[in-house]
Amino acid sequence: MSTRLRWPRLIIVTLVAALGLAGFLALGTWQVQRLHWKAALIERVDARVDAPAVPAPGPQDWPRITRESDEYRHVTLNGQFLNADEVQIYTPSDLGPSYWVMTPLRRDDGSVVMVNRGLVPERLKDPATRTAPAGDQQVTGLLRISEDEAWLFSRDSDPEARQWYRRDIGSITEALGLAPAAPYFVDAELVDADAWPLAGQTVVSFRNAHLSYALTWYGLALMVLGGYALFLRSEVRGEGAAD
Structure with missing residues (x-):
C-alpha cells in the first residue's frame, strides 16, 4: 500500500502553520521579556519611592538624568x-x-x-x-x-x-x-488632603499581566502545532485509505 500525499496542499498548510507557530512563539517570548522588565521596574520604583528624600538634581547633574536611573x-x-x-x-x-x-x-x-x-x-x-x-x-x-x-x-x-x-x-x-x-x-507629595491643588496623585502601582499574556501566546502556538499534527495524520490516513 502506498501513500500519495497532496503536496501543494501540504506545502501551503505547512507554511501557514510555520508562520503561525513562529509568530505566536515570538509574541510569547516578547511578553516574557516584558514580564522581566515590568518586575524590575516595580522593584526599582518601590525602592526609590520609599527611600529618604534627597536634594533634587542640580544643573551639573541634568545631562546624566535618565528614566532608568532617576525617575521616581x-x-x-x-x-x-x-x-x-x-x-x-x-x-x-x-x-x-x-x-x-x-x-x-x-x-x-x-x-x-x-x-x-x-x-x-x-x-x-x-x-x-x-x-x-x-x-x-x-x-x-x-x-x-x-x-x-x-x-x-x-x-x-x-x-x-x-x-x-x-x-x-x-x-x-x-x-x-x-x-x-x-x-x-x-x-x-500630599501635605493637606483638604487643599487644592490635590497633591500626591502619582501612580506608583503598575499592572503586571505579562505572564498571562505569555501563556496565552504559547498556548496558541501549541494549538497550531497540535492542529498541524492532526492535519498530517488526516492526510496520511486519508491517502492510505484511498489506496
Missing part, C-alpha cells in the same frame, strides 16, 4: 514659586475634566524646576479661585521625566496659547522663557 526618586526642593507662570494641563480623572497645576519653582541657585502641585477640577482651573503659595517653599515629591506622549485621544499642545495636554517640560519652560530649567519635573 524621592527628592526635595527649596525656593520660591513663580506663580505668574503657572500652567494647567488637561487630564481626565475621577473628578471629571481636570487639570494638573504646574508651577515653576526658582531655586536658590537660580535654576528652575517645574513642580506638579497636584490636580484641580474644572471649576478651580483659574488660579484666581485658589490661594497661591508665597515666600520660601520646601517641596518634597517624586522626580518625573518629561512626557513625550500624551494620554490617548488628547489634542496637540499649543505653546503659543499656553495650552498643553502633556507634561512636556522642555516645551513649557521654553515657551515661558525660563532658564536654566531642569529637564524633569517633581510631583509634589
Whole structure:
C-alpha cells in the first residue's frame, strides 16, 4: 500500500502553520521579556519611592538624568514659586475634566524646576479661585521625566496659547522663557488632603499581566502545532485509505 500525499496542499498548510507557530512563539517570548522588565521596574520604583528624600538634581547633574536611573526618586526642593507662570494641563480623572497645576519653582541657585502641585477640577482651573503659595517653599515629591506622549485621544499642545495636554517640560519652560530649567519635573507629595491643588496623585502601582499574556501566546502556538499534527495524520490516513 502506498501513500500519495497532496503536496501543494501540504506545502501551503505547512507554511501557514510555520508562520503561525513562529509568530505566536515570538509574541510569547516578547511578553516574557516584558514580564522581566515590568518586575524590575516595580522593584526599582518601590525602592526609590520609599527611600529618604534627597536634594533634587542640580544643573551639573541634568545631562546624566535618565528614566532608568532617576525617575521616581524621592527628592526635595527649596525656593520660591513663580506663580505668574503657572500652567494647567488637561487630564481626565475621577473628578471629571481636570487639570494638573504646574508651577515653576526658582531655586536658590537660580535654576528652575517645574513642580506638579497636584490636580484641580474644572471649576478651580483659574488660579484666581485658589490661594497661591508665597515666600520660601520646601517641596518634597517624586522626580518625573518629561512626557513625550500624551494620554490617548488628547489634542496637540499649543505653546503659543499656553495650552498643553502633556507634561512636556522642555516645551513649557521654553515657551515661558525660563532658564536654566531642569529637564524633569517633581510631583509634589500630599501635605493637606483638604487643599487644592490635590497633591500626591502619582501612580506608583503598575499592572503586571505579562505572564498571562505569555501563556496565552504559547498556548496558541501549541494549538497550531497540535492542529498541524492532526492535519498530517488526516492526510496520511486519508491517502492510505484511498489506496
